[in-house]
Amino acid sequence: MSAFIDAMLERAKASKQTIVLPEGDDERTLAAAQEILAGGIADLVILGNAEAIAGSAYNLEGARIVDPAKSEDRQRYAEAFYELRKHKGVTMEDALAKMDDVIYFGTMMVKLGDADGMTCGACHATSDVLRAALQILKTAPGVKAVSSFFVMAVPDCEYGDDGVFMFADCGLEIQPDAEKLSQIAVNTGRSWQTIFGTEPRIALLSHSTFKSTVASADRDKVIEATRLAKETAPEMLIDGEMQADAAIVPSVGTSKAPGSPVAGKANILVFPDLDTGNIAYKLVQRLAKAEAYGPITQGLAKPVNDLSRGASAADIVGVVAITCVQCQAQKAQ
Template identity: 45%
Template sequence: MLFEYSLIQRAREKRVRIVLPEGSEPRILQAVDVLRRRDVADIVLLGDPVAIRAAASHVGVAIPEAGVEIIDPKSSPLRESFINDYYAMRKHKGATMDVASDRMLEVSYFGTMMVEKGLAGGMVSGSIHTTANTIRPAFEFIKTREGVGCVSSVFLMCLKHDVLVYGDCAVIANPTADQLAEIASSSADTALQFGIEPRVAMLSYSTGESGHGEDVERVREATAILKRKRPELLVEGPLQYDAAIDPAVAATKMPSSAVAGRATVFIFPDLNTGNNTYKAVQRSAGAVAIGPVLQGLRKPVNDLSRGCTVADIVNTVAITAIQAQDS
């Protein structure tokens, strides 16, 4: 609760405009009601204004006049310039004006273009759209920050006494050693951004030099790459999860490590492991899982789970606003 409160307080420090493409989704509208009452951010809802106001009325939410704007991509005066911009950015990939016109009818593309053109600080979507629908436009024309090789994600896992960072649990299915190092580097930066001291555990089924095999060697190589690129970071790997988080186990398996037993950033070897682990911890330990938080993009676009709650949406908008303040 303290961490969630701190997110809201930080988001309020500098006014940011966040675009929500799924404007008529009831959970989005309920979240907007909370966000405006807490004065977290200014909001842009995309969609048919009549449908949005009807949906708001149905769930008992009044859309305030101040701080919330409704834009219909079909009739917006922005549409023509967005079509031209998209065509200019994607014609080398074979895009035609007709393709550009169709893309700007899609709320995810329209919302992402608002972010790219500086008309919104960030975008949050995914409550009724797939991850691919949400992040594909960002991959096409927002692209990665300079020096970042890939977009990845983390979940901020809020446990009873700690907030831990889990990556990558949503984007890269089978990362190479270079990608694992990149995920770890970005995750450490994300941890710092949200006030968590990064102590990075590169997870595997083996700790230290005790195991061998293709999967553990990939983690070992990724650890070496990260240590070369970011010598200032506290990094250990390969580590088993228990050795990474439990001081008693760490004292036995890796007693001299500055990370083992006190890790805060956990980098999983693949998406299968990461996604299942975060959900297991969320459901079994009663953790609040905030995310996925996308990292590596020039401007913030974040994805929601289609099973997200109103609180999840509020937290994700607050995180996106904080990222936008720093971008």
């Protein structure tokens, strides 16, 4: 693993958090759970068929294994979910049925304080994970929209912070308007501060650097988003619109964007839409053999993080460590 994830693991161990892993029927999840428990990274609640999980080949000593269908908390969680959603027409019968869904059951654990955070998505779609989180946890105070980022750790890379970047949004917002794009930029900057404790340098990317091409709606959206982000967070280093090479390569940044506090030094890359963000992270992951951790959600009232369905056990361990750091930071606020 990278130096970045080693640091996350050490921070997680320093103040252990309780994390729900709702996909207890997934081999990668159980392999990750074994490593997390052995390393003292987090306290775990694993959801699923308790007999099957306990009888697996993995050493899960110390984990709390819960079968939602048989749990003594099922009724309590259903009642709380009913109170949250009855204004939307949810009946008590509907609420009880929802508690058979491990994602909803796990999210209720987080909502009611029986766990600090949740990591899942190895075998569930992002939409399933986020639907439950938004219905139950909702957004954090002052946040208008939930978004996501990937932490990219690129080996033997001189750019970013020793090859470490945040890419946003690569998992949720399909076609953000200028206001949402500005929020993604600012919230990712705050996530950088939470996770790394250092200064974010945020570049809003485009096919153009400082109006180097003819006007277009796509370019102008990024220009407006940059203006709004600077207005929202004047204390942060934010600039754009900027091409990718101008954002990360010092010589290109100096040439194309002289005087910019971000050009050539960006550690956060904000993409104009989900297509470009998702394509970019997957290319960097595969071609540069980068470690990609995420999509990490930001803007929820409590930490719930999604996983790529191609995630490995090592990826799950890493995202659990990041979730723990988010939980620690939230408690410290």
